[in-house]
Amino acid sequence: MTDRSERRAEPLSREQIVATAIAILDEGGADALTFRTLAARLATGSGAIYWHVADKQTLLTAATDQLVAQAIAHVNGGASPNEAIRVLALGVFDAIDAHPWVGVQLANDPWQPAVLRILEAVGAQVTALGVPKQARFNAATALLRFILGLAGQYAVGSSRFGGEMDRTTLLTEVAARWVQLDPVEHPFVRQVAAELSGHDDRQQFLAGVDLILAGIERSRRPTRDTSR
Amino acid sequence: MTDRSERRAEPLSREQIVATAIAILDEGGADALTFRTLAARLATGSGAIYWHVADKQTLLTAATDQLVAQAIAHVNGGASPNEAIRVLALGVFDAIDAHPWVGVQLANDPWQPAVLRILEAVGAQVTALGVPKQARFNAATALLRFILGLAGQYAVGSSRFGGEMDRTTLLTEVAARWVQLDPVEHPFVRQVAAELSGHDDRQQFLAGVDLILAGIERSRRPTRDTSR
DNA sequence: ACCTTTATGGAACAGCGTTCCATTCCGGCG
DNA sequence: CGCCGGAATGGAACGCTGTTCCATAAAGGT
Numbered sequence: 001m002t003d004r005s006e007r008r009a010e011p012l013s014r015e016q017i018v019a020t021a022i023a024i025l026d027e028g029g030a031d032a033l034t035f036r037t038l039a040a041r042l043a044t045g046s047g048a049i050y051w052h053v054a055d056k057q058t059l060l061t062a063a064t065d066q067l068v069a070q071a072i073a074h075v076n077g078g079a080s081p082n083e084a085i086r087v088l089a090l091g092v093f094d095a096i097d098a099h100p101w102v103g104v105q106l107a108n109d110p111w112q113p114a115v116l117r118i119l120e121a122v123g124a125q126v127t128a129l130g131v132p133k134q135a136r137f138n139a140a141t142a143l144l145r146f147i148l149g150l151a152g153q154y155a156v157g158s159s160r161f162g163g164e165m166d167r168t169t170l171l172t173e174v175a176a177r178w179v180q181l182d183p184v185e186h187p188f189v190r191q192v193a194a195e196l197s198g199h200d201d202r203q204q205f206l207a208g209v210d211l212i213l214a215g216i217e218r219s220r221r222p223t224r225d226t227s228r
Numbered sequence: 229m230t231d232r233s234e235r236r237a238e239p240l241s242r243e244q245i246v247a248t249a250i251a252i253l254d255e256g257g258a259d260a261l262t263f264r265t266l267a268a269r270l271a272t273g274s275g276a277i278y279w280h281v282a283d284k285q286t287l288l289t290a291a292t293d294q295l296v297a298q299a300i301a302h303v304n305g306g307a308s309p310n311e312a313i314r315v316l317a318l319g320v321f322d323a324i325d326a327h328p329w330v331g332v333q334l335a336n337d338p339w340q341p342a343v344l345r346i347l348e349a350v351g352a353q354v355t356a357l358g359v360p361k362q363a364r365f366n367a368a369t370a371l372l373r374f375i376l377g378l379a380g381q382y383a384v385g386s387s388r389f390g391g392e393m394d395r396t397t398l399l400t401e402v403a404a405r406w407v408q409l410d411p412v413e414h415p416f417v418r419q420v421a422a423e424l425s426g427h428d429d430r431q432q433f434l435a436g437v438d439l440i441l442a443g444i445e446r447s448r449r450p451t452r453d454t455s456r
Numbered sequence: 457a458c459c460t461t462t463a464t465g466g467a468a469c470a471g472c473g474t475t476c477c478a479t480t481c482c483g484g485c486g
Numbered sequence: 487c488g489c490c491g492g493a494a495t496g497g498a499a500c501g502c503t504g505t506t507c508c509a510t511a512a513a514g515g516t
Contacts, residue, residue, distance in 0.1 A: 011464095
Protein backbone atom coordinates (compact mmCIF):
# COMPACT_ATOMS: atom_id res chain seq x y z
CA MET A 1 0.00 0.00 0.00
CA THR A 2 1.18 3.59 0.58
CA ASP A 3 3.36 3.62 3.65
CA ARG A 4 4.92 0.58 5.11
CA SER A 5 5.82 0.20 8.76
CA GLU A 6 9.31 -0.83 9.69
CA ARG A 7 10.51 -4.39 9.99
CA ARG A 8 9.20 -6.38 12.94
CA ALA A 9 11.18 -6.34 16.17
CA GLU A 10 11.37 -10.09 16.66
CA PRO A 11 11.73 -11.75 13.27
CA LEU A 12 9.55 -14.73 12.44
CA SER A 13 11.04 -18.18 12.71
CA ARG A 14 9.92 -21.63 11.76
CA GLU A 15 10.01 -22.70 15.41
CA GLN A 16 7.83 -19.81 16.50
CA ILE A 17 5.36 -20.50 13.72
CA VAL A 18 5.12 -24.19 14.60
CA ALA A 19 4.72 -23.39 18.29
CA THR A 20 1.93 -20.93 17.58
CA ALA A 21 0.25 -23.44 15.29
CA ILE A 22 0.32 -26.03 18.07
CA ALA A 23 -1.22 -23.52 20.45
CA ILE A 24 -4.06 -22.75 18.04
CA LEU A 25 -4.66 -26.44 17.34
CA ASP A 26 -4.76 -27.25 21.03
CA GLU A 27 -7.24 -24.48 21.70
CA GLY A 28 -9.57 -24.90 18.77
CA GLY A 29 -8.97 -28.28 17.17
CA ALA A 30 -7.93 -29.15 13.65
CA ASP A 31 -10.31 -26.74 11.95
CA ALA A 32 -9.17 -23.74 13.93
CA LEU A 33 -5.81 -23.54 12.22
CA THR A 34 -5.89 -21.40 9.10
CA PHE A 35 -3.14 -19.27 7.68
CA ARG A 36 -5.23 -16.24 8.51
CA THR A 37 -5.75 -17.02 12.18
CA LEU A 38 -2.12 -18.00 12.35
CA ALA A 39 -1.02 -14.75 10.73
CA ALA A 40 -3.28 -12.75 13.03
CA ARG A 41 -1.82 -14.40 16.12
CA LEU A 42 1.69 -13.77 14.83
CA ALA A 43 0.77 -10.18 13.93
CA THR A 44 1.80 -10.57 10.33
CA GLY A 45 0.26 -11.40 6.97
CA SER A 46 -0.43 -14.85 5.63
CA GLY A 47 2.15 -14.39 2.91
CA ALA A 48 5.04 -13.99 5.32
CA ILE A 49 4.45 -17.45 6.76
CA TYR A 50 5.13 -19.04 3.40
CA TRP A 51 8.68 -17.79 3.54
CA HIS A 52 9.35 -20.11 6.48
CA VAL A 53 6.95 -22.97 5.81
CA ALA A 54 6.25 -24.51 2.42
CA ASP A 55 2.55 -25.16 2.94
CA LYS A 56 -0.05 -26.16 5.48
CA GLN A 57 0.68 -29.87 5.19
CA THR A 58 4.33 -29.23 6.04
CA LEU A 59 3.28 -27.16 9.02
CA LEU A 60 0.98 -29.89 10.35
CA THR A 61 3.64 -32.51 9.80
CA ALA A 62 6.20 -30.47 11.70
CA ALA A 63 3.83 -29.84 14.58
CA THR A 64 2.91 -33.52 14.80
CA ASP A 65 6.52 -34.63 14.65
CA GLN A 66 7.49 -32.32 17.48
CA LEU A 67 4.80 -33.62 19.82
CA VAL A 68 5.40 -37.27 18.95
CA ALA A 69 9.11 -36.85 19.44
CA GLN A 70 8.49 -35.42 22.91
CA ALA A 71 6.03 -38.20 23.69
CA ILE A 72 8.38 -41.07 22.96
CA ALA A 73 11.67 -39.48 23.93
CA HIS A 74 11.81 -40.95 27.43
CA VAL A 75 11.16 -44.57 26.50
CA ASN A 76 14.60 -46.16 26.58
CA GLY A 77 14.24 -47.30 30.16
CA GLY A 78 15.97 -50.42 31.32
CA ALA A 79 12.69 -52.29 31.44
CA SER A 80 11.90 -55.39 29.41
CA PRO A 81 11.09 -54.95 25.73
CA ASN A 82 7.46 -55.81 26.36
CA GLU A 83 7.24 -53.17 29.02
CA ALA A 84 9.07 -50.67 26.83
CA ILE A 85 6.54 -51.24 24.07
CA ARG A 86 3.70 -50.63 26.52
CA VAL A 87 5.30 -47.40 27.70
CA LEU A 88 5.91 -46.37 24.13
CA ALA A 89 2.35 -47.08 23.01
CA LEU A 90 0.91 -45.32 26.03
CA GLY A 91 3.14 -42.35 25.31
CA VAL A 92 1.59 -42.00 21.89
CA PHE A 93 -1.85 -42.62 23.36
CA ASP A 94 -1.44 -39.87 25.91
CA ALA A 95 -0.11 -37.47 23.30
CA ILE A 96 -3.18 -38.04 21.17
CA ASP A 97 -5.38 -37.77 24.22
CA ALA A 98 -3.89 -34.40 25.09
CA HIS A 99 -3.79 -33.15 21.49
CA PRO A 100 -6.54 -34.92 19.53
CA TRP A 101 -5.59 -33.21 16.28
CA VAL A 102 -2.38 -35.24 16.38
CA GLY A 103 -4.53 -38.31 15.90
CA VAL A 104 -6.09 -36.86 12.79
CA GLN A 105 -2.70 -35.99 11.46
CA LEU A 106 -1.11 -39.37 12.22
CA ALA A 107 -3.98 -41.20 10.59
CA ASN A 108 -3.92 -39.08 7.46
CA ASP A 109 -0.29 -39.38 6.43
CA PRO A 110 1.26 -42.76 7.22
CA TRP A 111 4.76 -41.96 6.03
CA GLN A 112 5.39 -38.71 7.77
CA PRO A 113 8.41 -38.42 10.09
CA ALA A 114 6.32 -38.86 13.24
CA VAL A 115 5.11 -42.24 12.05
CA LEU A 116 8.63 -43.22 11.12
CA ARG A 117 9.71 -42.26 14.60
CA ILE A 118 7.13 -44.57 16.16
CA LEU A 119 7.97 -47.40 13.79
CA GLU A 120 11.65 -47.00 14.61
CA ALA A 121 11.05 -47.15 18.34
CA VAL A 122 8.68 -50.09 18.05
CA GLY A 123 11.10 -51.90 15.75
CA ALA A 124 13.96 -51.49 18.19
CA GLN A 125 11.96 -53.13 20.97
CA VAL A 126 10.69 -55.87 18.70
CA THR A 127 14.29 -56.60 17.81
CA ALA A 128 15.19 -56.61 21.50
CA LEU A 129 12.36 -59.06 22.03
CA GLY A 130 14.31 -61.57 19.99
CA VAL A 131 11.89 -61.75 17.08
CA PRO A 132 13.69 -63.34 14.12
CA LYS A 133 14.74 -60.95 11.43
CA GLN A 134 12.18 -61.91 8.79
CA ALA A 135 9.29 -61.55 11.22
CA ARG A 136 10.33 -58.19 12.66
CA PHE A 137 8.77 -56.09 9.95
CA ASN A 138 5.41 -57.77 10.27
CA ALA A 139 5.44 -57.60 14.04
CA ALA A 140 6.50 -53.96 14.16
CA THR A 141 4.03 -52.79 11.52
CA ALA A 142 1.24 -54.75 13.17
CA LEU A 143 1.87 -52.83 16.38
CA LEU A 144 2.22 -49.61 14.41
CA ARG A 145 -1.04 -50.13 12.58
CA PHE A 146 -2.82 -50.84 15.81
CA ILE A 147 -1.52 -47.60 17.29
CA LEU A 148 -2.47 -45.64 14.19
CA GLY A 149 -5.88 -47.28 14.27
CA LEU A 150 -6.31 -45.68 17.66
CA ALA A 151 -5.26 -42.39 16.17
CA GLY A 152 -8.19 -42.60 13.81
CA GLN A 153 -10.47 -43.56 16.65
CA TYR A 154 -9.65 -40.38 18.46
CA ALA A 155 -9.81 -38.18 15.43
CA VAL A 156 -13.54 -37.81 15.70
CA GLY A 157 -13.77 -36.90 19.34
CA SER A 158 -12.30 -33.57 18.45
CA SER A 159 -13.21 -32.95 14.84
CA ARG A 160 -16.83 -34.04 14.86
CA PHE A 161 -17.82 -32.65 18.19
CA GLY A 162 -15.40 -29.78 18.21
CA GLY A 163 -13.86 -30.61 21.52
CA GLU A 164 -16.91 -29.29 23.26
CA MET A 165 -17.54 -32.47 25.19
CA ASP A 166 -15.14 -34.68 27.03
CA ARG A 167 -14.47 -38.28 26.22
CA THR A 168 -16.86 -39.78 28.76
CA THR A 169 -19.94 -37.95 27.61
CA LEU A 170 -18.99 -38.66 24.02
CA LEU A 171 -18.77 -42.37 24.72
CA THR A 172 -22.03 -42.33 26.60
CA GLU A 173 -23.70 -40.68 23.66
CA VAL A 174 -22.27 -43.19 21.21
CA ALA A 175 -23.36 -46.03 23.48
CA ALA A 176 -26.87 -44.61 23.59
CA ARG A 177 -26.97 -44.60 19.81
CA TRP A 178 -25.66 -48.16 19.67
CA VAL A 179 -28.33 -49.63 21.92
CA GLN A 180 -30.99 -48.32 19.59
CA LEU A 181 -29.60 -50.25 16.65
CA ASP A 182 -31.49 -53.08 15.01
CA PRO A 183 -30.99 -56.17 17.22
CA VAL A 184 -31.08 -58.47 14.20
CA GLU A 185 -28.47 -56.63 12.19
CA HIS A 186 -26.20 -55.52 15.02
CA PRO A 187 -26.48 -57.94 17.95
CA PHE A 188 -22.82 -57.75 18.89
CA VAL A 189 -22.52 -53.98 18.83
CA ARG A 190 -25.68 -53.65 20.87
CA GLN A 191 -24.48 -56.12 23.41
CA VAL A 192 -21.15 -54.39 23.68
CA ALA A 193 -22.58 -50.91 23.98
CA ALA A 194 -23.09 -51.35 27.69
CA GLU A 195 -19.36 -51.74 28.24
CA LEU A 196 -18.60 -48.69 26.15
CA SER A 197 -19.82 -45.95 28.43
CA GLY A 198 -18.08 -47.17 31.54
CA HIS A 199 -14.83 -48.35 30.03
CA ASP A 200 -11.35 -46.94 30.16
CA ASP A 201 -9.87 -46.11 26.77
CA ARG A 202 -6.36 -46.35 28.08
CA GLN A 203 -6.91 -49.76 29.55
CA GLN A 204 -8.59 -51.06 26.43
CA PHE A 205 -5.74 -49.74 24.35
CA LEU A 206 -3.21 -51.48 26.57
CA ALA A 207 -5.20 -54.71 26.34
CA GLY A 208 -4.93 -54.52 22.57
CA VAL A 209 -1.20 -54.00 22.74
CA ASP A 210 -0.88 -56.98 25.07
CA LEU A 211 -2.95 -59.04 22.66
CA ILE A 212 -0.50 -58.33 19.86
CA LEU A 213 2.46 -58.90 22.14
CA ALA A 214 1.00 -62.25 23.12
CA GLY A 215 0.61 -63.08 19.46
CA ILE A 216 4.21 -62.16 18.78
CA GLU A 217 5.41 -64.29 21.64
CA ARG A 218 3.25 -67.19 20.58
CA SER A 219 4.49 -67.06 17.01
CA ARG A 220 8.02 -67.24 18.35
CA ARG A 221 7.22 -70.50 20.16
CA PRO A 222 4.78 -72.12 17.82
CA THR A 223 2.34 -74.72 19.13
CA ARG A 224 -0.11 -76.72 17.08
CA ASP A 225 -2.67 -74.40 15.57
CA THR A 226 -6.05 -76.00 16.12
CA SER A 227 -7.92 -73.41 14.12
CA ARG A 228 -6.62 -73.84 10.57
CA MET B 229 -32.49 -16.45 -14.86
CA THR B 230 -35.09 -15.40 -17.43
CA ASP B 231 -36.46 -18.59 -18.91
CA ARG B 232 -36.27 -21.91 -17.18
CA SER B 233 -36.20 -25.23 -19.03
CA GLU B 234 -38.69 -27.89 -18.10
CA ARG B 235 -38.26 -30.42 -15.33
CA ARG B 236 -35.66 -33.19 -15.89
CA ALA B 237 -36.78 -36.43 -17.51
CA GLU B 238 -35.29 -38.77 -14.92
CA PRO B 239 -35.58 -37.20 -11.47
CA LEU B 240 -32.60 -37.18 -9.15
CA SER B 241 -32.41 -39.77 -6.41
CA ARG B 242 -30.16 -40.37 -3.47
CA GLU B 243 -29.07 -43.72 -4.96
CA GLN B 244 -28.13 -42.13 -8.25
CA ILE B 245 -26.20 -39.36 -6.51
CA VAL B 246 -24.26 -41.83 -4.37
CA ALA B 247 -23.50 -44.02 -7.38
CA THR B 248 -22.22 -41.06 -9.37
CA ALA B 249 -20.14 -39.92 -6.42
CA ILE B 250 -18.54 -43.37 -6.22
CA ALA B 251 -17.75 -43.24 -9.92
CA ILE B 252 -16.07 -39.84 -9.59
CA LEU B 253 -14.12 -40.95 -6.51
CA ASP B 254 -12.93 -44.10 -8.25
CA GLU B 255 -11.78 -42.15 -11.28
CA GLY B 256 -10.12 -39.18 -9.63
CA GLY B 257 -9.58 -39.97 -5.97
CA ALA B 258 -10.86 -38.19 -2.89
CA ASP B 259 -10.09 -34.69 -4.13
CA ALA B 260 -11.97 -35.14 -7.38
CA LEU B 261 -15.36 -35.15 -5.71
CA THR B 262 -16.83 -31.69 -5.35
CA PHE B 263 -20.44 -30.67 -5.47
CA ARG B 264 -19.67 -28.85 -8.68
CA THR B 265 -18.17 -31.80 -10.52
CA LEU B 266 -20.94 -33.96 -9.13
CA ALA B 267 -23.61 -31.52 -10.30
CA ALA B 268 -21.99 -31.29 -13.72
CA ARG B 269 -21.95 -35.06 -14.12
CA LEU B 270 -25.58 -35.23 -13.04
CA ALA B 271 -26.46 -32.35 -15.34
CA THR B 272 -27.91 -30.27 -12.56
CA GLY B 273 -26.89 -27.50 -10.17
CA SER B 274 -25.08 -27.97 -6.90
CA GLY B 275 -28.09 -26.78 -4.97
CA ALA B 276 -30.35 -29.58 -6.17
CA ILE B 277 -28.09 -32.18 -4.61
CA TYR B 278 -28.70 -30.77 -1.17
CA TRP B 279 -32.33 -31.70 -1.42
CA HIS B 280 -31.35 -35.38 -1.40
CA VAL B 281 -28.14 -35.35 0.64
CA ALA B 282 -27.55 -33.32 3.78
CA ASP B 283 -23.91 -32.48 3.15
CA LYS B 284 -20.69 -33.83 1.73
CA GLN B 285 -19.83 -35.84 4.82
CA THR B 286 -23.14 -37.67 4.59
CA LEU B 287 -22.49 -38.39 0.95
CA LEU B 288 -19.06 -39.83 1.65
CA THR B 289 -20.39 -41.89 4.53
CA ALA B 290 -23.14 -43.33 2.37
CA ALA B 291 -20.71 -44.17 -0.43
CA THR B 292 -18.31 -45.84 1.99
CA ASP B 293 -21.06 -47.80 3.67
CA GLN B 294 -22.31 -49.14 0.39
CA LEU B 295 -18.91 -50.44 -0.69
CA VAL B 296 -18.05 -51.91 2.70
CA ALA B 297 -21.41 -53.64 2.86
CA GLN B 298 -20.73 -55.25 -0.50
CA ALA B 299 -17.23 -56.21 0.57
CA ILE B 300 -18.22 -58.13 3.68
CA ALA B 301 -21.59 -59.44 2.57
CA HIS B 302 -20.37 -62.88 1.52
CA VAL B 303 -18.46 -63.74 4.68
CA ASN B 304 -20.79 -66.05 6.53
CA GLY B 305 -19.28 -69.19 5.06
CA GLY B 306 -19.19 -72.39 7.04
CA ALA B 307 -15.47 -72.04 7.66
CA SER B 308 -13.86 -71.74 11.08
CA PRO B 309 -14.13 -68.42 12.89
CA ASN B 310 -10.43 -67.79 12.37
CA GLU B 311 -10.79 -68.34 8.67
CA ALA B 312 -13.93 -66.21 8.56
CA ILE B 313 -12.04 -63.36 10.19
CA ARG B 314 -9.30 -63.68 7.60
CA VAL B 315 -11.82 -63.60 4.77
CA LEU B 316 -13.53 -60.65 6.37
CA ALA B 317 -10.34 -58.69 6.84
CA LEU B 318 -9.18 -59.43 3.35
CA GLY B 319 -12.55 -58.34 2.02
CA VAL B 320 -12.06 -54.93 3.60
CA PHE B 321 -8.47 -54.89 2.40
CA ASP B 322 -9.46 -55.57 -1.18
CA ALA B 323 -12.20 -52.97 -1.07
CA ILE B 324 -9.70 -50.36 0.07
CA ASP B 325 -7.23 -51.57 -2.52
CA ALA B 326 -9.81 -51.15 -5.28
CA HIS B 327 -11.17 -47.85 -3.92
CA PRO B 328 -8.40 -46.12 -1.97
CA TRP B 329 -10.63 -43.21 -0.99
CA VAL B 330 -12.59 -45.67 1.14
CA GLY B 331 -9.47 -45.97 3.26
CA VAL B 332 -9.36 -42.24 3.83
CA GLN B 333 -13.00 -42.24 4.74
CA LEU B 334 -12.80 -45.20 7.13
CA ALA B 335 -9.83 -43.68 8.90
CA ASN B 336 -11.45 -40.29 9.29
CA ASP B 337 -14.73 -41.21 10.93
CA PRO B 338 -14.51 -44.19 13.30
CA TRP B 339 -18.17 -44.34 14.19
CA GLN B 340 -19.75 -44.27 10.79
CA PRO B 341 -22.05 -47.14 9.76
CA ALA B 342 -19.38 -48.83 7.68
CA VAL B 343 -17.12 -49.17 10.71
CA LEU B 344 -20.01 -50.47 12.76
CA ARG B 345 -20.62 -53.03 10.09
CA ILE B 346 -17.06 -54.28 10.29
CA LEU B 347 -17.10 -54.32 14.08
CA GLU B 348 -20.32 -56.29 14.05
CA ALA B 349 -18.95 -58.90 11.67
CA VAL B 350 -15.68 -59.18 13.58
CA GLY B 351 -17.52 -59.40 16.87
CA ALA B 352 -19.71 -62.22 15.64
CA GLN B 353 -16.66 -64.29 14.70
CA VAL B 354 -14.85 -63.45 17.92
CA THR B 355 -17.90 -64.68 19.77
CA ALA B 356 -17.93 -67.83 17.66
CA LEU B 357 -14.28 -68.28 18.56
CA GLY B 358 -15.36 -68.84 22.13
CA VAL B 359 -13.76 -65.75 23.59
CA PRO B 360 -15.29 -65.09 27.01
CA LYS B 361 -17.78 -62.30 27.13
CA GLN B 362 -15.69 -59.72 28.98
CA ALA B 363 -12.79 -60.15 26.57
CA ARG B 364 -14.80 -59.94 23.36
CA PHE B 365 -14.92 -56.19 23.16
CA ASN B 366 -11.18 -55.86 23.51
CA ALA B 367 -10.48 -58.61 21.01
CA ALA B 368 -12.91 -57.29 18.44
CA THR B 369 -11.80 -53.69 18.70
CA ALA B 370 -8.16 -54.73 18.53
CA LEU B 371 -8.86 -56.42 15.22
CA LEU B 372 -10.94 -53.46 14.12
CA ARG B 373 -8.25 -50.97 14.99
CA PHE B 374 -5.69 -53.00 13.10
CA ILE B 375 -7.90 -53.00 10.01
CA LEU B 376 -8.55 -49.28 10.32
CA GLY B 377 -4.83 -48.73 10.74
CA LEU B 378 -4.41 -50.27 7.35
CA ALA B 379 -7.06 -47.95 6.03
CA GLY B 380 -4.91 -45.01 7.03
CA GLN B 381 -1.88 -46.64 5.49
CA TYR B 382 -3.57 -46.77 2.13
CA ALA B 383 -5.00 -43.31 2.36
CA VAL B 384 -1.81 -41.73 1.13
CA GLY B 385 -1.24 -43.93 -1.89
CA SER B 386 -4.14 -42.21 -3.53
CA SER B 387 -4.39 -38.79 -1.96
CA ARG B 388 -0.76 -37.77 -1.92
CA PHE B 389 0.26 -39.15 -5.26
CA GLY B 390 -3.11 -38.77 -6.89
CA GLY B 391 -3.39 -42.33 -8.05
CA GLU B 392 -0.87 -41.67 -10.77
CA MET B 393 1.46 -44.44 -9.69
CA ASP B 394 0.72 -47.97 -8.68
CA ARG B 395 1.46 -49.45 -5.32
CA THR B 396 4.76 -51.11 -6.27
CA THR B 397 6.45 -47.99 -7.58
CA LEU B 398 5.12 -46.08 -4.59
CA LEU B 399 6.67 -48.58 -2.19
CA THR B 400 9.92 -48.57 -4.11
CA GLU B 401 10.04 -44.82 -3.82
CA VAL B 402 9.34 -44.88 -0.11
CA ALA B 403 11.99 -47.56 0.35
CA ALA B 404 14.50 -45.41 -1.51
CA ARG B 405 13.79 -42.53 0.85
CA TRP B 406 14.10 -44.79 3.89
CA VAL B 407 17.56 -46.09 2.98
CA GLN B 408 18.83 -42.54 2.92
CA LEU B 409 17.81 -41.93 6.52
CA ASP B 410 20.32 -41.34 9.28
CA PRO B 411 21.67 -44.78 10.30
CA VAL B 412 22.08 -43.64 13.89
CA GLU B 413 18.58 -42.32 14.31
CA HIS B 414 16.72 -44.84 12.18
CA PRO B 415 18.59 -48.15 12.10
CA PHE B 416 15.48 -50.31 12.13
CA VAL B 417 13.61 -48.48 9.41
CA ARG B 418 16.71 -48.49 7.24
CA GLN B 419 17.23 -52.18 7.74
CA VAL B 420 13.62 -52.91 6.97
CA ALA B 421 13.47 -50.74 3.87
CA ALA B 422 14.90 -53.55 1.76
CA GLU B 423 11.89 -55.73 2.50
CA LEU B 424 9.48 -52.95 1.68
CA SER B 425 9.89 -52.73 -2.08
CA GLY B 426 9.53 -56.42 -2.73
CA HIS B 427 6.85 -57.28 -0.24
CA ASP B 428 3.21 -58.15 -0.63
CA ASP B 429 0.83 -55.82 1.19
CA ARG B 430 -1.89 -58.41 1.28
CA GLN B 431 0.35 -61.02 2.80
CA GLN B 432 1.73 -58.61 5.38
CA PHE B 433 -1.80 -57.60 6.29
CA LEU B 434 -2.81 -61.22 6.73
CA ALA B 435 0.26 -61.85 8.87
CA GLY B 436 -0.85 -59.04 11.17
CA VAL B 437 -4.32 -60.48 11.46
CA ASP B 438 -2.86 -63.88 12.29
CA LEU B 439 -0.66 -62.26 14.91
CA ILE B 440 -3.69 -60.82 16.66
CA LEU B 441 -5.60 -64.08 16.28
CA ALA B 442 -2.69 -65.90 17.87
CA GLY B 443 -2.75 -63.40 20.69
CA ILE B 444 -6.46 -63.93 21.19
CA GLU B 445 -6.03 -67.67 21.29
CA ARG B 446 -3.13 -67.43 23.67
CA SER B 447 -5.04 -65.22 26.07
CA ARG B 448 -7.80 -67.80 26.09
CA ARG B 449 -5.34 -70.44 27.28
CA PRO B 450 -3.06 -68.41 29.47
CA THR B 451 0.48 -69.56 30.14
CA ARG B 452 2.91 -67.90 32.52
CA ASP B 453 3.87 -64.52 31.17
CA THR B 454 7.66 -64.32 31.31
CA SER B 455 7.78 -60.71 30.22
CA ARG B 456 6.10 -58.78 32.97
C1' DA C 457 27.62 3.87 -2.39
C1' DC C 458 25.62 0.30 -4.55
C1' DC C 459 23.03 -3.92 -5.56
C1' DT C 460 21.73 -8.53 -4.30
C1' DT C 461 19.52 -11.34 -0.97
C1' DT C 462 16.39 -12.08 2.75
C1' DA C 463 12.20 -11.04 4.69
C1' DT C 464 7.68 -8.93 5.23
C1' DG C 465 2.59 -8.28 4.91
C1' DG C 466 -1.39 -7.19 2.48
C1' DA C 467 -4.03 -7.73 -1.79
C1' DA C 468 -5.71 -10.81 -5.14
C1' DC C 469 -7.11 -15.40 -7.07
C1' DA C 470 -9.27 -19.68 -7.76
C1' DG C 471 -11.84 -23.05 -5.68
C1' DC C 472 -14.42 -25.04 -2.03
C1' DG C 473 -18.95 -26.32 0.80
C1' DT C 474 -23.00 -24.40 1.65
C1' DT C 475 -27.13 -21.23 1.47
C1' DC C 476 -30.58 -18.75 -0.84
C1' DC C 477 -34.16 -18.15 -3.91
C1' DA C 478 -36.85 -17.72 -8.14
C1' DT C 479 -38.81 -21.05 -10.68
C1' DT C 480 -41.20 -25.34 -12.16
C1' DC C 481 -44.05 -29.23 -11.74
C1' DC C 482 -47.16 -32.59 -9.50
C1' DG C 483 -50.94 -34.29 -6.54
C1' DG C 484 -54.90 -33.52 -3.95
C1' DC C 485 -58.71 -30.73 -2.52
C1' DG C 486 -62.77 -27.65 -3.05
C1' DC D 487 -62.25 -28.37 -13.52
C1' DG D 488 -59.25 -24.66 -11.32
C1' DC D 489 -56.17 -23.86 -7.99
C1' DC D 490 -52.67 -24.01 -4.66
C1' DG D 491 -49.16 -25.88 -1.32
C1' DG D 492 -45.27 -28.30 -1.23
C1' DA D 493 -41.65 -31.26 -3.57
C1' DA D 494 -37.95 -30.60 -6.48
C1' DT D 495 -34.76 -28.06 -9.34
C1' DG D 496 -30.64 -25.37 -10.72
C1' DG D 497 -28.01 -21.34 -10.85
C1' DA D 498 -26.31 -17.26 -8.37
C1' DA D 499 -24.21 -15.65 -4.34
C1' DC D 500 -21.71 -15.90 0.24
C1' DG D 501 -18.03 -16.64 3.21
C1' DC D 502 -14.13 -19.06 3.77
C1' DT D 503 -10.01 -21.55 2.51
C1' DG D 504 -4.92 -22.39 0.81
C1' DT D 505 -1.93 -20.27 -2.06
C1' DT D 506 0.39 -16.80 -5.15
C1' DC D 507 1.89 -12.33 -6.24
C1' DC D 508 4.15 -8.18 -5.52
C1' DA D 509 5.51 -3.69 -3.75
C1' DT D 510 8.21 -2.72 -0.09
C1' DA D 511 11.89 -2.68 3.50
C1' DA D 512 16.04 -3.83 5.90
C1' DA D 513 20.52 -6.39 5.92
C1' DG D 514 24.78 -7.88 3.95
C1' DG D 515 28.51 -8.21 0.70
C1' DT D 516 31.78 -5.79 -2.32
